[in-house]
Amino acid sequence: MVILDEAGRLARRVGLGGLTIGSLATQTGMSKSGLFAHFGSKESLQLQVLEHSSERFVDDVIRPALKAPRGEPRVRDLFERWIAWDSLEGGCPLVAASFELDDQPGPVRETLVRVQRDWADTLATVFTSGIGEGHFRPDADPRQFAQDMMGVMLSYHLASRLLADAGAADRARRALDALLTAAA
Amino acid sequence: MVILDEAGRLARRVGLGGLTIGSLATQTGMSKSGLFAHFGSKESLQLQVLEHSSERFVDDVIRPALKAPRGEPRVRDLFERWIAWDSLEGGCPLVAASFELDDQPGPVRETLVRVQRDWADTLATVFTSGIGEGHFRPDADPRQFAQDMMGVMLSYHLASRLLADAGAADRARRALDALLTAAA
Numbered sequence: 075m076v077i078l079d080e081a082g083r084l085a086r087r088v089g090l091g092g093l094t095i096g097s098l099a100t101q102t103g104m105s106k107s108g109l110f111a112h113f114g115s116k117e118s119l120q121l122q123v124l125e126h127s128s129e130r131f132v133d134d135v136i137r138p139a140l141k142a143p144r145g146e147p148r149v150r151d152l153f154e155r156w157i158a159w160d161s162l163e164g165g166c167p168l169v170a171a172s173f174e175l176d177d178q179p180g181p182v183r184e185t186l187v188r189v190q191r192d193w194a195d196t197l198a199t200v201f202t203s204g205i206g207e208g209h210f211r212p213d214a215d216p217r218q219f220a221q222d223m224m225g226v227m228l229s230y231h232l233a234s235r236l237l238a239d240a241g242a243a244d245r246a247r248r249a250l251d252a253l254l255t256a257a258a
Numbered sequence: 259m260v261i262l263d264e265a266g267r268l269a270r271r272v273g274l275g276g277l278t279i280g281s282l283a284t285q286t287g288m289s290k291s292g293l294f295a296h297f298g299s300k301e302s303l304q305l306q307v308l309e310h311s312s313e314r315f316v317d318d319v320i321r322p323a324l325k326a327p328r329g330e331p332r333v334r335d336l337f338e339r340w341i342a343w344d345s346l347e348g349g350c351p352l353v354a355a356s357f358e359l360d361d362q363p364g365p366v367r368e369t370l371v372r373v374q375r376d377w378a379d380t381l382a383t384v385f386t387s388g389i390g391e392g393h394f395r396p397d398a399d400p401r402q403f404a405q406d407m408m409g410v411m412l413s414y415h416l417a418s419r420l421l422a423d424a425g426a427a428d429r430a431r432r433a434l435d436a437l438l439t440a441a442a
Contacts, residue, residue: 088361088362091275092275164361170357173415176419183420221414221430221433222433225412225414230409235361249409252440256440
């Protein structure tokens with residue numbers, strides 16, 4: 075849906091907390107009353123954008139990576155697709171919202187928790203497929219790997235976006251290499 | 259300053275972007291006009307809270323850790339003090355703001371860039387002291403370590419705060435152990 079894509083782009087720039095029906099009206103040139111009639115409330119707008127971003131994330135990052143061979147190649151494919159996704163204007167909106175809204179109870183936070191748990195589960199499952207393939211040690215801990223790989227991605231996001239550090243992506247790749255080597 | 263401590267606590271809960279003179283007035287029971295006379299603008303309030311939080315961070319985390327023996331013990335001390343700091347209500351306000359405001363140009367973002375560069379420099383310098391002590395290989399890259407350790411802390415923050423994952427701290431300690439082992 076075009077309007078949710080616009081709203082998603084706006085959320086990447088101003089944060090999910092800054093995404094209001096008023097700011098979306100300014101951004102799109104649509105009438106505030108029309109948008110209000112469509113979305114009903116700021117919270118409903120934020121929830122729909124979150125769901126929409128998370129569906130885009132599954133379509134653009136997770137689903138294509140699942141076509142890569144199981145185990146290590148799939149981990150690397152997922153990682154490169156995530157880097158590409160986070161390089162879009164404004165960076166991954168789910169990352170920013172997860173830090174912004176982690177202390178604000180309500181349905182938006184609950185949706186973020188579900189999305190991030192699903193993502194951690196995906197990382198752990200893809201890693202586990204690499205144990206089955208003999209790429210990783212049988213006693214390697216998929217939950218540990220998921221948290222570690224999340225860390226590599228989050229510090230990449232911070233170094234590349236906030237600090238505009240040109241070496242961030244290479245360092246993130248070396249960090250992933252180190253994690254995979256340690257797990258092998 | 260008591261009012262900046264209050265504002266810092268509020269920023270930990272609602273994010274720096276949600277910190278306004280109005281929300282601070284509600285939180286403290288002080289008059290909005292009095293707070294406006296004191297701070298002048300929302301941006302000035304945000305800047306002062308950021309500077310104040312960053313001074314508290316230096317006092318509570320960095321300065322005491324510099325009393326630990328150079329090298330590996332100092333890295334570990336810094337890490338444990340950071341975990342304690344991030345466990346305070348709302349988590350580290352500098353982390354949340356760094357993800358929230360990374361695409362919003364202006365003096366608040368510039369201050370965040372400076373604070374996070376200083377922090378990355380501190381991590382790199384403390385790591386370098388461990389090369390001097392013979393704890394880490396001479397060819398280990400302090401910038402790589404700084405980005406990696408930042409990742410361990412950021413994914414700990416997300417797993418513990420958003421996901422309420424009770425295993426997050428143990429996993430973060432194992433991740434730091436792995437980084438230090440790989441650098442030795």
